[in-house]
Amino acid sequence: MTQRHSRNLAQQTMTEELHPTPDGNSDHKDEPAYLLKLRDWFSPSGKDHSGIASLRFLPIYFVSGLILFLLLWTVAAYLIPPGASKLWAALLTEAIFAVSAIAPALVIAAIEDRKFGDYGLPLSQASAKAFGSGVLWGLASLSLLLLIMRLLGVFSFGGVALHGARVWKFAAFWAVFFLLVALFEEFAFRGYSLFAVTQTAAFWPSALLSSVIFGYTHRGNAGETWIGALGAGAIGLFFCFTLRRTGNLWFAVGLHASWDWAQSFLYGVPDSGAIVPGHFLRAWFHGPSWLTGGTVGPEGSVLLFVVIAFMWYAFARLYPIEASPATMLASNQ
Numbered sequence: 001m002t003q004r005h006s007r008n009l010a011q012q013t014m015t016e017e018l019h020p021t022p023d024g025n026s027d028h029k030d031e032p033a034y035l036l037k038l039r040d041w042f043s044p045s046g047k048d049h050s051g052i053a054s055l056r057f058l059p060i061y062f063v064s065g066l067i068l069f070l071l072l073w074t075v076a077a078y079l080i081p082p083g084a085s086k087l088w089a090a091l092l093t094e095a096i097f098a099v100s101a102i103a104p105a106l107v108i109a110a111i112e113d114r115k116f117g118d119y120g121l122p123l124s125q126a127s128a129k130a131f132g133s134g135v136l137w138g139l140a141s142l143s144l145l146l147l148i149m150r151l152l153g154v155f156s157f158g159g160v161a162l163h164g165a166r167v168w169k170f171a172a173f174w175a176v177f178f179l180l181v182a183l184f185e186e187f188a189f190r191g192y193s194l195f196a197v198t199q200t201a202a203f204w205p206s207a208l209l210s211s212v213i214f215g216y217t218h219r220g221n222a223g224e225t226w227i228g229a230l231g232a233g234a235i236g237l238f239f240c241f242t243l244r245r246t247g248n249l250w251f252a253v254g255l256h257a258s259w260d261w262a263q264s265f266l267y268g269v270p271d272s273g274a275i276v277p278g279h280f281l282r283a284w285f286h287g288p289s290w291l292t293g294g295t296v297g298p299e300g301s302v303l304l305f306v307v308i309a310f311m312w313y314a315f316a317r318l319y320p321i322e323a324s325p326a327t328m329l330a331s332n333q
Helices: 003-018 033-042 051-055 058-079 086-112 125-151 165-190 192-197 203-220 226-246 250-266 303-318 325-332
Strands: none
Touching: 058 086, 058 192, 086 165, 086 192, 125 250, 125 303, 165 192, 165 203, 165 226, 165 250, 192 203, 203 226, 226 250, 226 303
C-alpha cells in the first residue's frame, strides 16, 4: 500500500468515524406512518445520498428554523406583559433562538434515521463531563486574559458592585442566559450545519468557513470592531478544534457559556461591545484599545490571540488524538 493511498484511507476512515451513517437496520415498526413517508420522500432507498445530496436538508433546516423563530416570537409578544423587565424579555429571546436552532435538527434526525447526538449534542455522562471541563476552561482562560492585561497595567478589577442576595440572583440569571446563548451559537454554527457541510467537503475547510461567518455576524454588535470580529472567528475555529478532538460540542458549549458569564457578570467588562446590568465587579480599562479591546472588551484585544494560541496548544496536549469510533459511541450512549 502506497503512502498516499494510506493517507486517503485514513482520511476516509476519520470522516466516517466523525459522521456515522444512518442506522438502516433499526426497527421502524413502531414509527408513525408519516415519518416513514417523509423518510422515503427525502431519502429514497437505492439512491446515493452522499456528496452534494447530503446538503438536501440544509435549506430546510434554516428556513424551518426562521419560521419557528418568527412563530415563537409572535406568541411571546402576546404573552409578555407591557411592563415586563427587559432582562426577562432578553432571556426569553435567547431561549427562542436556542429552540429554533435545535428543534428543526431533531426532526431532520428522525427523517434521516440518525441519533440527534450525531449532530454534536448527545446526552450522556461523558457529555456532562466535557461540559464541566469546558466551564472551567472558560473561567480560567478569560481570567488569564484579564490577568495579563492587569500585569501590563491596562486593566483594573475594581470593587464589588453587587451585595447580598442580588449577587446570587444575577449570577444564576446570567448563567442561564449565557447557557442559552452558547447552545444557540454552538449548534447553529458548529452543530447540524457543520455536520451537513462536512458530508460534502473536508472538515477543516468547512470549519474555516463556519468560523468566518461566525466572526462576521459579530460585526452587527454595538461597539464591535474588525479586530473583535476576527477574534470571534478565531475562537470559533478553536471551538471547531474541540469538536474534532472530543467528537461533540459540549466542551465548546461549556467554555462559551462560562467565558461570556465571566466577562459580563463576574468581571463586568464589555462582551462584544455590551455591558450588562447586574455585574459583580466594577472593572475598567485604562490603556490603548489595541491592548484592552476598547469598546469591544477583552475580545477586541490583540492579547486574545495569544490566549487562544495557548488554549489551542494546551488542548492539543490534553486531547492528542481525534475522536475515535469508541469516543463517538460513548458520547451518544
